[in-house]
Amino acid sequence: MSRELETPPPDWIARFVAELPVGIALFDRELRYVAASAAWLNAFGICAEPLVGRRHGELRHCSGPVLGELQQRALAGESVEGCESAEQDAAGRWRRWVAGARPWREMDGALIGVIASIQELDALATETSLQRAPDALTGLAGRYGFTQRIAEVLADPAPARRAAAMFILDLDHFKGVNDLHGVRVGDNVLKIIANRLVSGTRSRPILEEAGDTGRSRELDMVARLGADEFGIVLGSPTPNLADADAFARRLLQLVHNPIICGSVCIRLTASIGYIITSPAHRTEDDALRDLDIALQEAKARGPNKSVAWEPSLTSTVGRRLFLLDQLRRALDENEFVLHYQPILRLEDGKVVGAEALLRWNHPTDGLVSPAAFLPVLEETGLIVAVGCWVIREVVRQMQVWQLLYGRDIIDWVSVNVSARQFNDPSLLLSTLSEINDSGFPLDRLKVEITESAVMRNAEVTRTALTELQDLGIRIAIDDFGTGYSSLSTLRHYSVDTIKIDAGFTSRLDTADGMELVMALLMIARIYGAEIVAEGIETTSQRDVLRASGCGFGQGYLFARPMDGRSFGAYALTHLVERAEGGDTEWPNDPAGFDHDPTPQAYEATGS
Incomplete structure (x- = not known):
């Protein structure tokens, strides 16, 4: 059995890693930073002092969905190489990754090492296929595509089409699936969930309005935002809050239906935060902020819950974070x-x-x-x-x-x-x-x-x-x-x-x-x-x-x-x-x- 670090690793490890000329970072089994090289810090524009003990995703502009997957696979004992992606640094610049990860067996697997070749992408590259490429596992759009779709909705010149229902769905305790059944089963489960969400979105009832009969819902989309997180945009014709609530409950049921992987039967739950966009959502950042607040409230209420954003939640979540x-x-x-x-x-x-x-x-x-x-x-x-x-x-x-x-x-x-x-x-x-x-x-x-x-x-x-x-x-x-x-x-x-x-x-x-x-x-x-x-x-x-x-x-x-x-x-x-x-x-x-x-x-x- 791998042993957890009771105390930080010896000082020489942090000093050694800090001097390496490549982008490398060490994480403990809770995926918190233990050490990082100067090249890693420079690449992301983050400071060393507040780094140790924090997760990558807690740092501004460092969502790191691919890094999260690398970490999870290394936790499961895999050595992973050649994963390609892109990340934003603290200044908002996009950088290209070619990364790998493995458990550091010299420390009984209690540390995980991630090494990456990190190159800055020029402004044109932020709009290239690297950013728009679908998620390799599920074929869905990624976080970038989800964000762009939100921006498109909010920028539509027709006021009626600037209103949409948006959802973020996070699988509850999904790490337990990987721990119990292995990463391959976990990947298959994610594919099944992705297919269910796509089918559920496409088959939602069309709310016919005057003059809108038969209108295509070309703005509908499902995206994979991270390891076990999905985003959904329902475009015109737009459901009201009651319709969005019913749709969220339908999504929860789709996730909870049994999943058969070989001889294994798995039942999952999810937490969902959702919004109906309004004039207050001027940018995609506004929408994403309120989606995240609603999701955090759903998680706080326990598994298998969905919550619509409302203004009072902002102060509630703020108090909880404090x-x-x-x-x-x-x-x-x-x-x-x-x-x-x-x-x-x-x-x-x-x-x-x-x-x-x-x-x-x-x-x-x-x-x-x-x-x-x-x-x-x-x-x-x-x-x-x-x-x-x-x-x-x-x-x-x-x-x-x-x-x-x-x-x-x-x-x-x-x-x-x-x-x-x-x-x-x-x-x-x-x-x-x-x-x-x-x-x-x-x-x-x-x-x-x-x-x-x-x-x-x-x-x-x-x-x-x-x-x-x-x-x-x-x-x-x-x-x-x-x-x-x-x-x-x-x-x-x-x-x-x-x-x-x-x-x-x-x-x-x-x-x-x-x-x-x-x-x-x-x-x-x-x-x-x-x-x-x-x-x-x-x-x-x-x-x-x-x-x-x-x-x-x-x-x-x-x-x-x-x-x-x-x-x-x-x-x-x-x-x-x-x-x-x-x-x-x-x-x-x-x-x-x-x-x-x-x-x-x-x-x-x-x-």
């Missing part, structure tokens, strides 16, 4: 902290474990509720890096507890893992492998994943769960019973623990609630899984669960989440009292321990 910058800084500046909620054995009240819960200790706002930032971590993919930090921090804290209080202080800690981490599990698995190599017993970790995350990408999840269990890690299904496939989850996956959602625990005082919890307990016992009830707040709830055979519980009856120091003292005090034969029943909100000041704000938790 928050993302703050979260990146928080990771770099160690502003994230973990709090731990005890998990007790209901039979005798012994503290056996804890759930690690992520908090953000903002420098001015103090502790920030996870509900305020977890969605942004998830939608942007930053949750992958933060999730690995969580695991390392849990291991560090457990080692501190063991050093201070001994091995018996706690048996295990559970860590929440998001769907995004399972869609691209390479960093998660490499982090755990390194921890395992260090000698830390991974059977002291539990990974919690929700039912919905399990079922979102079943094949990838099954593979990742198997690899985790091979390392000795135990698996817990969180919020059990809230998903649409609880029985299927237990039948098809090897699960060590199920956690009954707090919403079910709170309904134990009703007949229906009692029957439902009893059914969940019976199902878990049939499949041999341990049971943890969440949200225990009263002694009656604890007593009913204990009498019904529920093995473990957590909730405010025992303790609120608390920082690592307070949890260690809490667990030690509990251990000493048990050894002395004292009372093992813990009161609400035990005094003397620092805990979350407003626990109600933290019901949406995770790592």
Whole structure:
């Protein structure tokens, strides 16, 4: 298994690359810059200082669709040569590429090298066939053609024809297809999607207007804008917003229909942002800006969503981007902290474990509720890096507890893992492998994943769960019973623990609630899984669960989440009292321990 770089590569690598006379850049497995030569920087007109740690596409005028494909293929272990394309530099000049990429095996594949012969094209070349050439894989127009078509629509002398519906469609989590099935299958899937989009566009109902019966829709087009991103322009006769919404939903269905590649059946979802052009869209840049804003909002709302641009979205997306910058800084500046909620054995009240819960200790706002930032971590993919930090921090804290209080202080800690981490599990698995190599017993970790995350990408999840269990890690299904496939989850996956959602625990005082919890307990016992009830707040709830055979519980009856120091003292005090034969029943909100000041704000938790 390829290992992820824990720290930047040695300084000599960056110095060596910087002095090379050719255009060359190194990227880590998250496709962020590690180093680049002066020739590379000069070619794109970018500065070295803010480069490291950023992706190429985050730089102004550096969209890099071909570079992105090279990187993805190198991530998959391929060595690629002779790819030809064109890119814009920071000054807007077009440059011709002949590029290749490969994993740098000397660094265990944790770095990807891209080398390119980069030549400036003259002004005439920007209008040549190199720019207008169709996408080599799908035969569709590329980003340049899409942009030009938008410009043509907006420049039409007839006002009625300056109105058009425009869409950007981005496949959700497409990287998982390449990771699981390989780049060739991924390429075939992209071809199938492209054909479906073309067919769907050509077969859309013509909205006949007075004098427009039978008018050809010569402005309709589909383009491939990047590795897994497509653009669509619907020309005259123009649909209204309701028609555009219906068409967007049709596109989502076209993408979601099963795709058969040999013996493999794949189902995808997509996110779509769209606009109806208006007089406010004076240039193609205006249209592309609003398309991107709508797409970002669609992604923020979850997979398989479409969103029409409206003015209020501009400020919404702006706030989200500002928050993302703050979260990146928080990771770099160690502003994230973990709090731990005890998990007790209901039979005798012994503290056996804890759930690690992520908090953000903002420098001015103090502790920030996870509900305020977890969605942004998830939608942007930053949750992958933060999730690995969580695991390392849990291991560090457990080692501190063991050093201070001994091995018996706690048996295990559970860590929440998001769907995004399972869609691209390479960093998660490499982090755990390194921890395992260090000698830390991974059977002291539990990974919690929700039912919905399990079922979102079943094949990838099954593979990742198997690899985790091979390392000795135990698996817990969180919020059990809230998903649409609880029985299927237990039948098809090897699960060590199920956690009954707090919403079910709170309904134990009703007949229906009692029957439902009893059914969940019976199902878990049939499949041999341990049971943890969440949200225990009263002694009656604890007593009913204990009498019904529920093995473990957590909730405010025992303790609120608390920082690592307070949890260690809490667990030690509990251990000493048990050894002395004292009372093992813990009161609400035990005094003397620092805990979350407003626990109600933290019901949406995770790592």
